[in-house]
Amino acid sequence: xxxxxxxxxxxxxxxxxxxxxxxxxxxxxxxxxxxxxxxxxxxxxxxxxxxxxxxxxxxxxxxxxxxxxxxxxxxxxxxxxxxxxxxxxxxxxxxxxxxxxxxxxxxxxxxxxxxxxxxxxxxxxxxxxxxxxxxxxxxxxxxxxxxxxxxxxxxxxxxxxxxxxxxxxxxxxxxxxxxxxxxxxxxxxxxxxxxxxxxxxxxxxxxxxxxxxxxxxxxxxxxxxxxxxxxxxxxxxxxxxxxxxxxxx
Numbered sequence: 001x002x003x004x005x006x007x008x009x010x011x012x013x014x015x016x017x018x019x020x021x022x023x024x025x026x027x028x029x030x031x032x033x034x035x036x037x038x039x040x041x042x043x044x045x046x047x048x049x050x051x052x053x054x055x056x057x058x059x060x061x062x063x064x065x066x067x068x069x070x071x072x073x074x075x076x077x078x079x080x081x082x083x084x085x086x087x088x089x090x091x092x093x094x095x096x097x098x099x100x101x102x103x104x105x106x107x108x109x110x111x112x113x114x115x116x117x118x119x120x121x122x123x124x125x126x127x128x129x130x131x132x133x134x135x136x137x138x139x140x141x142x143x144x145x146x147x148x149x150x151x152x153x154x155x156x157x158x159x160x161x162x163x164x165x166x167x168x169x170x171x172x173x174x175x176x177x178x179x180x181x182x183x184x185x186x187x188x189x190x191x192x193x194x195x196x197x198x199x200x201x202x203x204x205x206x207x208x209x210x211x212x213x214x215x216x217x218x219x220x221x222x223x224x225x226x227x228x229x230x231x232x233x234x235x236x237x238x239x240x241x242x243x244x245x246x247x248x249x
Contacts (some may be wrong), residue, residue, distance in 0.1 A: 002036060002037070002038050003037050003038075003086060004032070004037070004038055004039065004084050004085035004086065004087075005037065005038075005039050005040075005086075005087040005088075005089055005102055005105070005165075006039070006040050006042055006080075006083040006084065006085030006089070006091045006168070007026055007039055007041045007042065007083045007086070007088075007090075007091050007102070008042045008044070008073055008076050008079045008080070008083070008087045008090055008091065009022065009038070009041065009042065009043045009044070009079075009091045009092065009093050009196050010044050010045075010072040010075035010076050010079070010092070010220060011043060011044070011045055011046070011052045011053070012045065012046040012047055012052065012069070012072075012075075012156060013045070013047050013049045013051050013052055013077075014052075015093055016052035016055065017094070017153050018092060018094040018096075018188070018209060019043075019052065019055065019056075019093050019094075021056065021078065021096055021097055022091065022092075022093055022094070022095060023056065024096075025042075025096035025098075025206075026039070026041050026091070026097060026237065028097075028099065029097050029099075029100075029101060029102045029103075030061065031034065031097065031104060032100055032102070032103050033103055033106070034103055034106055035042070035183055037075055037106060037141065038061065038175075039061060039085070039102065039144065040061050040062070040063055040082075040083070040084060040085060041061060041062045041063070042063050042065070042079040042080075042082055043056060043062065043063070043064050043065075043079075043082060043093075043188075043214075044064070044065045044066070044067070044075040044078055044079035045064070045066040045067075045075065045076065046067075046069050046070065046072060046075040046195065047061065047067075047068070047069045047176075048065065048066045048067065048068060049066075049158050050066060051110065052093075053066070056199055058111050059152075059233065063082045065079060065081070065082060066076060067105055067237060070179060070180050071179065071180070071182075072092075072136070072177075072184060073177035073178055073180055073184030073188075074179050074184075076090065076176070076177040076184075077176040077177045077179075078173075079138045080131040080168075080171070080172070080176055080230035081211075083168060085168060086167065086168055087105070087109060087165055087167060087168065088104060088165070088166055088167075088168050088171050088197070089102060089164070089165040090161070090162050090163065090164045090165075090185065090189055091136045091206070092162050092200060092208075094209045095162065095206050095207055095208055095209055096207050096209075097205065097206050098123075098203075098206055098207065100203075101120060101171065101203075101205035101206055104120065104201055104205065105120065105165040105201070105205065106205060106234045107119055108199045108201055109165065109166075109167065109199075110136055111247050112199050113194060114197075115142075115197050115198055115199050116166060116167050116170035116192060116195070116196030116197075116198065116248045116249070117161045117164060117167065117171075117189075117192045117193075117196060117198040117199075118165050118198055118199040118200070119161075119163050119165065119189065119194060119198060119199075119200060119206025120160075120165075120199060120201040120203065120204060120206070121133065121134060121137045121144070121160075121163075121200075121201065121202055121204045121205065122134055122160040122161075122162075122163055122205065122207070122208045123204045123206075123207050123208065124207075124208050124210055125207045125209045125210060126210050127210065130205065132232070133204070134158070134159075134160065135152065135156075136156045136157070136158035137158060137159075137202070138158050138159070138202075139200065139202060140200055140202040141199070141200055142144065142197050142200070143159070143196050143197065143198040143199065143201075144193070144194065144197055144202045145190075145193040145197075145238075145242060146161075148190060148193050149190070149193075149235075149238070150232075152186070152190065152235065153235075158185055159189060159200070159209070160185075160202060160206075160207075160208060161184075161185025161186045161187075161188060161189045162185050162208065163205050163206055164185065164188065164191055164192070166188075167248075168172070168187065168191060169249070170195070170196060170249075171188075171192070173183040173195075173248065174191040174195065174222055174241065175191065175237075176188065178191075178234075178237065180225070180230060180234070181225045181230075182225055182230055182235065183231075184229045184233050186234060187233075187234035187237060187238070190234060190235070190238035191237060191241055192240070194238045194239070194241040194242040194244055195242070195248045196246050196247065196248040196249075199206070202204060220238060
């Protein structure tokens with residue numbers, strides 16, 4: 001029986017400039033999966049125009065959907081209604097997977113069955129074409145809630161939430177991506193870590209594109225919510241899960 005990894009990508013109208021490159025990287029990764037594995041790519045519009053989805057090919061392994069605008073977190077979570085994979089991997093519409101990224105995620109999850117999630121390092125792609133590693137990348141190995149929370153409190157969160165791979169039941173159990181106007185990927189990592197240790201992959205799993213058109217680069221992005229309020233609610237949800245005493249699985 002074929003095993004599936006579901007790759008979830010939110011996109012909004014006007015945000016599909018690099019989606020063709022993202023598609024190419026997902027298609028290439030599909031050919032690199034371990035024997036017995038396949039992927040589905042869940043592309044979810046944050047909105048209902050249909051325009052950012054129109055250029056995608058009509059093939060069985062790509063599934064598209066739309067819903068009223070609620071932000072990237074809501075779009076990601078809505079995409080899970082179509083997920084058939086035992087693993088879910090996050091991927092933004094302006095980023096690309098690096099060769100072997102999904103295969104490494106799958107291997108990490110199979111090698112560490114007691115862990116509910118893993119996350120890979122990333123490379124920032126700057127406008128001049130150069131790449132740079134993240135400033136706080138942890139070494140290969142286990143990632144604990146205490147380590148992540150301390151880094152979060154110190155404004156040095158060490159991982160890219162957009163590189164998260166989680167076991168689907170765990171992701172659903174923690175509420176998937178919260179309906180926050182920002183920081184939702186960080187919040188999801190914290191919630192997964194609150195109930196299950198994870199594994200850090202030091203090999204970069206993708207390229208995080210820095211460009212003027214990305215949502216976080218827009219002047220209005222700073223106005224979507226009070227950063228202090230975002231910090232409080234993301235932390236509070238994770239701490240509440242931790243205090244419940246429930247552990248995955």
